């Protein structure tokens with residue numbers, strides 16, 4: 001969070017203007033700041049990341065029943081954004097080293113009904129953007145990235161906002177950068193600006209024209225003000241996160257039975273998550289999770305269950321966690337350890353001590 005005084009100074013304007021939502025000055029300024037920070041031609045702001053993803057998929061106007069190739073190793077939001085648009089998710093397995101979509105397995109899933117690929121830069125790990133784009137170009141598919149975890153990540157010096165046809169970021173309170181709740185879609189295609197602005201505002205296009213069936217997904221002024229404040233401090237936040245991650249790595253990297261994500265080549269990380277995979281460690285993931293919980297330390301089983309293994313999708317033809325064996329292996333063994341900028345390195349050591357003490 002920003003300093004209380006800093007946030008108060010930012011929202012003081014709202015008491016003067018009485019303009020609380022509907023694309024006011026904070027919204028406009030925050031949007032410009034993000035376009036510049038993310039080096040992206042267009043940013044559309046949303047009240048949350050999920051609706052941002054739903055809206056960008058809706059803006060593509062895919063035929064109903066179209067198939068979308070996606071990953072099950074993600075938060076359920078990704079898959080729901082596809083199905084809530086009347087499209088069918090088809091699950092592609094993931095890589096064992098960075099947990100993103102396995103580009104080798106995409107083409108065999110493409111059918112005459114495939115309309116898009118929705119990969120996830122999971123944990124802020126960049127997908128194989130070059131190969132995914134080549135496959136999409138060859139088969140005339142759209143690529144929409146769920147970049148919820150990848151804010152401020154760069155690949156070969158280029159912002160993560162600039163891959164595929166569009167990318168969605170989440171600014172939920174739990175993410176590296178937050179606007180309380182919030183989200184954005186980033187894209188270069190000028191023709192998407194109007195439909196996205198309409199979709200998030202009841203399909204309105206001017207005061208007396210309603211051009212499509214829209215919903216309400218607007219970011220309000222208080223959210224934008226939070227974003228403006230937090231963006232000022234993001235660089236230092238990420239630097240502090242880096243120290244936490246380096247400490248975790250130094251304590252856990254060489255431990256038998258622990259597998260960590262390798263830092264990716266050509267990627268400037270945002271240090272969003274610290275996933276640890278336990279395999280023949282001497283304790284299961286669930287045992288480590290419970291041991292930490294007993295000490296009031298909350299780790300998260302991101303991402304368990306897989307979205308192709310949940311009740312909501314039991315009837316999908318593509319359901320079944322066993323059909324994506326690498327993702328299933330990871331989902332049963334992965335634990336994200338606590339990670340935030342102000343996490344004391346002494347506490348990192350304490351967390352590591354508890355983890356290591358679980359070995360039998």
Ligand SMILES: *Cc1c(COP(=O)(O)O)cnc(C)c1O
Nearest residue numbers: 048049050075077148170171172
């Ligand atoms: C957080 C998250 C979302 C949803 O974002 P909200 O801002 O919480 O709506 C979508 N996808 C992934 C991978 C996420 O982690």
